[in-house]
Amino acid sequence: MLNKISKYWQIATSFIDDFLFGKDPRMQLGVMRFILCGVLFYVAIFRQMNIEQYGSLSIIPRDAALNIFPDFYRPLVQWFFWPDTLASQVHFLLILLLGLACVGLTNRPLLLFTWMLHQGFLNRNYAMLFGADVIGGLFLLYLSFTKCCDFFSLKNIILKKMPPALDHSNKASITKVFYRLMQLQICTIYMYTGFEKLKGSSWWDGTALWTVFANPQFSQFDLKFLSHIPIFFAVGTFITLIFEVYFPAIMLHKKYRKYWLIVGVAFHLTIGILLGLMTFSLAMLSTYVLFVRAEVLQNTLTAVSQNKKN
Amino acid sequence: MMIVMGNGSSFLGRYLEKVYTPVANTIGLNTTWNFFSPDPAHTMYIKYNVFFEDAYGNSTKEPVEGFFPESKDQGGDFSLDKKRFSYVMRFFVMDPQRIQSFFAPWLCRQHDQASKILVEVILNRIPTLDQMLHVGQSLKKYDDLLATEEISRYSFECNSHVE
Numbered sequence: 001m002l003n004k005i006s007k008y009w010q011i012a013t014s015f016i017d018d019f020l021f022g023k024d025p026r027m028q029l030g031v032m033r034f035i036l037c038g039v040l041f042y043v044a045i046f047r048q049m050n051i052e053q054y055g056s057l058s059i060i061p062r063d064a065a066l067n068i069f070p071d072f073y074r075p076l077v078q079w080f081f082w083p084d085t086l087a088s089q090v091h092f093l094l095i096l097l098l099g100l101a102c103v104g105l106t107n108r109p110l111l112l113f114t115w116m117l118h119q120g121f122l123n124r125n126y127a128m129l130f131g132a133d134v135i136g137g138l139f140l141l142y143l144s145f146t147k148c149c150d151f152f153s154l155k156n157i158i159l160k161k162m163p164p165a166l167d168h169s170n171k172a173s174i175t176k177v178f179y180r181l182m183q184l185q186i187c188t189i190y191m192y193t194g195f196e197k198l199k200g201s202s203w204w205d206g207t208a209l210w211t212v213f214a215n216p217q218f219s220q221f222d223l224k225f226l227s228h229i230p231i232f233f234a235v236g237t238f239i240t241l242i243f244e245v246y247f248p249a250i251m252l253h254k255k256y257r258k259y260w261l262i263v264g265v266a267f268h269l270t271i272g273i274l275l276g277l278m279t280f281s282l283a284m285l286s287t288y289v290l291f292v293r294a295e296v297l298q299n300t301l302t303a304v305s306q307n308k309k310n
Numbered sequence: 311m312m313i314v315m316g317n318g319s320s321f322l323g324r325y326l327e328k329v330y331t332p333v334a335n336t337i338g339l340n341t342t343w344n345f346f347s348p349d350p351a352h353t354m355y356i357k358y359n360v361f362f363e364d365a366y367g368n369s370t371k372e373p374v375e376g377f378f379p380e381s382k383d384q385g386g387d388f389s390l391d392k393k394r395f396s397y398v399m400r401f402f403v404m405d406p407q408r409i410q411s412f413f414a415p416w417l418c419r420q421h422d423q424a425s426k427i428l429v430e431v432i433l434n435r436i437p438t439l440d441q442m443l444h445v446g447q448s449l450k451k452y453d454d455l456l457a458t459e460e461i462s463r464y465s466f467e468c469n470s471h472v473e
Contacts, residue, residue: 046390059398059416068408072318073340076332119338127401127412128394131345137338184314192316192343200348210439211350216385217396218350224452227442276388 024166025179027294030151033143034192035286037102039279040136046096054124055087065124079120104153111144123160142182146175186287187248194244203241206234220276251291261288315340315425334413353383358417361426383434386437406462418468431462
């Protein structure tokens with residue numbers, strides 16, 4: 001009996017060890033960093049146009065910035081450590097750091113500092129948050145613990161340097177653990193997004209997408225003509241629910257994972273184009289790379305670069 | 311933490327609140343992932359009138375009428391810098407206290423010598439898909455079916471808000 005328990009214990013620990021530390025995820029993290037920081041860089045450039053809303057002329061006065069958070073969501077730390085008068089300059093610095101992070105010219109402490117600035121602006125005006133800000137900020141934090149600049153960094157490309165092999169240091173182990181945490185995080189987000197929708201009568205009813213597409217404040221195009229094809233909304237609504245609720249379960253299944261990811265790409269590109277939510281969509285899609293095997297990613301990138309050369 | 315905080319108001323979330331909620335809030339992990347849920351919102355906007363009166367109630371300047379966001383119910387503000395204001399409007403509409411505490415004082419600051427602000431929250435209830443089918447799917451009828459409602463109205467004295 002004791003032998004059996006010991007055997008199962010060894011199998012379980014070996015599985016967990018392999019799951020958490022077995023893979024070298026730096027290539028996936030490099031692609032994710034490039035897309036995510038690129039999106040945040042783009043969002044930040046537009047935020048600069050609203051910079052008065054993060055300074056002394058803001059609709060939310062500085063002393064009320066944390067008070068407007070509902071009690072349950074109020075941060076413990078006020079990340080906006082700079083005075084309101086310097087908001088524009090600090091935001092320029094954030095844009096610069098995000099641009100550098102996008103091309104891989106950053107490191108872990110600097111990326112953590114970039115996240116602090118980003119989170120500071122989110123905290124300063126909680127009323128002005130985009131989904132892309134929140135999702136992007138969260139994954140930027142995770143990325144700052146990883147060696148995400150080993151691949152696809154401008155420095156390596158210019159110096160024609162190959163990324164170093166991953167050793168068994170603590171840094172490497174933390175990279176692997178945070179890679180898994182990010183996978184878990186995106187699955188959690190999809191699962192709860194689906195569950196939250198199940199609370200709504202229009203999602204159960206199969207008409208929620210109609211309300212979205214007929215609302216000119218959401219929809220970039222006049223899509224009311226689609227009411228001639230009501231089945232489009234009914235099927236679309238249920239596909240959205242099924243896609244989101246079952247995302248975590250399917251990601252555990254190697255065989256079906258790629259199909260779900262393809263549906264996800266189509267889903268996010270559709271809402272990105274039709275609802276003008278491309279930054280949010282790209283922030284979400286940047287995490288899909290984490291579910292693609294390194295060799296598949298390598299082959300795809302090689303094929304793309306060869307196509308370009310031809 | 312990431313699994314529980316997706317539904318932080320649940321029993322488990324409340325039970326573990328003291329353990330890690332402050333940390334989760336600080337790193338932005340305590341978020342309900344409720345995109346377009348529980349139900350997608352209808353079209354909303356804020357209409358406001360700014361009045362300029364002296365101490366005796368005499369008008370000193372023509373009142374100003376405005377909308378927030380500027381595009382009213384027409385959409386079209388999809389540029390990221392303009393789109394943020396639609397999000398701000400929804401943030402205010404969710405809790406009328408926020409209109410009183412932040413939006414009205416901000417309007418007072420924007421309009422020099424303003425004495426009073428009248429704010430109305432307008433909702434355009436989008437017809438249901440069933441209603442659309444009943445009218446023979448004629449898009450011309452869409453505007454007839456669109457129900458405009460004033461869901462709240464507030465009046466503020468600027469002087470009490472001017473800092």
